[in-house]
Amino acid sequence: MDIKKIFQINNDRSSYPEIGEDGKPIIDLSSHKYVKIWQGPQHPGVTGNMALELTLSGDEIVESKTHVGYLHRGFEKLMERRKFIQCFPTCVRLCVAEPDPNEYLLATCVEELSGIEVPETAQWLRMLVLEMSRLQVLLRGVPGQAGTFALGLGYQWGSYIRDLILDRFEELTGGRVYHMYILPGGVRGLLPDGFKKRLEENLKLADEFVKNINDLMFNNIVFKKRAKGLGYIPKDYIDRYGVYGPAARAAGVMRDIRKTHPYLKYAELDFEPYTTTESDVYARSVVRWHDLKMTIDLIRQIMAKMPEKGEIKAPTPNVMHWRIPKGETYVKCESSRGEYGMYMVTDGSDTPRRVNLKGPSYTHANALLEKLLINANIADTAGIMVSLATCPPEIER
């Protein structure tokens, strides 16, 4: 091997990698022009446990491959051996950061298949919990984007308010992280006394946070330099790769289940999801920042409109041997990441025949991320990944 050739530095890398006749890049690791590294499965820049197999030319990614399977707990399979009521403490664990949509989807599947009408008060309470859940995710998710570019301050501010929201969850549901509040048939309790007042105090802090984070992130030259133009998702990718939620709305495609297919009482609320067309990391950040503002507003609307008292649970068959007739259903809701759906098949027994969860992370982190990383800088991988709001636990159900 020619020693000289190894130490010869050629700053112009535009010709790497060469494209072969079949249109694929020719990457010969033994040429020493490329480095293969693994980001993950344990890495602070990866949101959870998954691995990115990256081939670098210098600090530029020329080839990427995503690997999942480090977190598989088989919850979908576990549910096939559990009674319907027993599924609900299991399914919350499908996504740690945002467990409530899981509870809601399971409950709705079971209710739809067995023809149960949920009382109105319970519907409002469900909506309140879902929005509070979105709020606590976004309080860390929005500043978390800056965190990937080494600006961790906003994340700490957000964590404080998130903790206060978790206090409210604790009051309402009895749990801080796994709330286990929405169960088939209804919910597990009315609002405690003085709850609205305390939540409103927290929302005021959140209002202030929204303003501060605007100053810290979106009027910040460093953040702008790093985020603008990064991780661009062309509009034709939206359908091809199954892009949902804020990522789709940042590309100018209106995808919000709350608006397009209103469930619970969303039709009675006044809101307009924000859309933009830049479709880069910055744009996605801005969309989620607007989501955060909208969520705070929605919580206020819900608290003003919801009934104080009422039935919280519809009568169900005896949960010890609740059987659901043969059938199948797909229900969906809007999580903070986008469309979140559950497909359930029942066969007349007291356990589900099959439960399948479809979350946006599956497409975002598996297929789309591989594409977006090409030609990106190694230092920006975490930024791109966080901007897609991927959640590996949700990929490996």
Add this chain to the structure above:
Amino acid sequence: MSIKDILTPFTAWKRVAKEPVTVRDPFNDRPGADRYRGFHKNDVDKCIGCGTCEAICENEAIDLVPFKDPVSGDSGLRPRVDYGRCCWCALCVDVCTTNSLSLSNEYKWIATDPEEFRFTPGIEEKAWDKNEKGWKKPEGNYEFYNLERVSMEHLHPEERNDSFIEMVKGFSKEQAILEADRCVECGICTATCPAHMGIPEYIKAIRNDDMEEGMRILYETNPLPEICGRICTHKCETVCSIGHKGDPLSIRWLKRYIADQIPEDKYKEILNTNNLEVNDKKVAIIGAGPSGLSAAHYLRLMGYQVTIFEQYEKAGGMMRYGIPEYRLPYDQIDKDINYILSLGVEIKYNTRIGKDITLDQLGKDFDAVFAGTGLHLGRGTGIEGSDNQHVYYSTDMLRKITSGEEIEVADSIVVIGGGNVAMDITRSLARLQMQKFDKVNIITTSLETEENMPADREEVVESREEGATVYPGWAPQSIEIKDGIPQGLHVVKCNSLFDETGRFNPQCEMDVKNYYPGHMIVQSIGQGIDISYISEEFKENIKFGPRGRVETDEYFQTGVKWFFMGGDIIQGPDVIHGIANGHKAAVGIDRYLRESDFPNN
């Protein structure tokens, strides 16, 4: 890009002057919220060890461990929680049938030994046992199972007060499945039932709409389901775990539902008894009552040649001759009995032991004898005037009504007694009065006060609906007689029946008097044992316990090896004890006859 973008982020510095928001733990003790799902608490006195918490726990974190000796309605077990498995979902709390289980709002527990985290709440004392806060079952209409019974349809009082048509209509399929759905399969009922019937299993068969399976489960322990499904004293319902918060399951009506669905000609096929083996051993049964029929059924299944000796012209004993038709129609008695007889059980009617054939002779002719002769002797009050010819015993009257014999029905009647038999004769006579005079004038008086009356509550209520007047808490003193015809009953106020030691010792206020007019008096204050068929020499060989009852071992074997006794004369009195005794005695007879085959073993 502007100068603003460079300067604005520095506004973050303004927070430097603010107080930090973080709290220092463990120096700050932060109690959990009022609804926090922390460590378990259990009120062990309220808990009945039904195990529903164990059944619903998706992590199998709960095991039931022995706590005390089981008693009726309490398994004696208590839940033990394994915190290596628990996920604090609190489903165990929400499903608890007695509301004894709850979670405290305590969440800190430090120990070095992992075994400590497997503990039995309420028994092992913990710091949070006195914690009032924490997760409890949500208030309001929040239940995991229906607490209200599916109501059983009855004939309206106006429809039934002059006829002996069965008044309970029975469940429809929808009603039965709905009622069966309320069961949590705890099995407390099975433990309490004298016959230990597989109640959760046959209720499950109803949910599955599998009547044949239900029938097979019924016949494992009870060969008289049609009868028991109507008139059983349902001790299972008294202890039903659902009854702690709501109405207990209608277990009796569910049993009746199964039996009602199967036509008589399908029994043998379903129960697979078309070709029963026959061995060379012969067993005699005295009395075709519940215990005798039960013993005959199970002995026949084991292959023995069984002969029943019955003193009356029809089988059924007290079930036929003691219980009025509106509660237990004769065709339903026949359905159960015909099946048992169809298995090859021989029956000799109108044969009284001691008169037509002696017991000693039976002992010689048969390898073993079972006697379930019941309580057929009426007990009298012994008060002044009770020897009048218009003063009757309820047992005699009920038998005569069943046999179709003519009985006296006066225009005004007084019944003395507060048990189910007193209600039976009251309601039977009320019907006959309605047929004869088109009005009811009957007074029933009992020593016991209203709340202590031994009769089932619904019996008292329904008696009143049918026009009878029930006056509880009065002790009969004398019967006024004029020209040989009773005129009425003098009574005094009775306050209590038993003294502190539990002995029968009525306390009456002699100056608080009352008088019930009536031209006919019926005494229904209990029944006596008639074992006159046992000769004096024979009696010397069998042991007698207190109150003149025969002592038997657990298999109802008396001091004479080949002689077994059971039913009302040993336990009860009720049908289900008789059935249980008969079954157990059948097992005992089988053991005895096998042992006599191998005397050296």
